[in-house]
Amino acid sequence: MTFEANGARYETDKDGYLVNLGDWSAEVAEAMAGADGCEMSDAHWEVIHFLREYYAQYETAPAVRVLVKAIGRRLGKEKGNTKYLYELFPYGPAKQASKYAGLPKPTGCI
Secondary structure, eight states: OEEEETTEEEEBOTTSOBSSGGGOOHHHHHHHHHHTTOOOOHHHHHHHHHHHHHHHHHSSOOOHHHHHHHHHHHHOTTTSSHHHHHHHOTTOHHHHHHHHTTOOOOTTOO
16 A cells, blocks of 8 residues: 655555654644645654654554553653543544554554
8 A cells, every 4th residue: 555745655555554663743733634634743743752652662653552551651641641641642542652652553453
């Protein structure tokens, strides 16, 4: 499958995740979010950047429970909770945010 952003085409897997992690850019993330009807805010970007840093350190995208705990430790309790993250990413914070962050689908996500 392919995805288009800013006049360029990007290869994705069947679930819409980028095949080449190096293809990611903020513009690609914005286009993916727009295709899902999601308007990116500073709060969305905070999670996206957190996920990219997490992936750089651990070489894996965290499942939702791990994501909630890790965000809570870094960004505080008010952001490190499932309700807050689902408000930002209603299709599943780990899956949807990882997709926009250009990361592989988290293990354990259906």
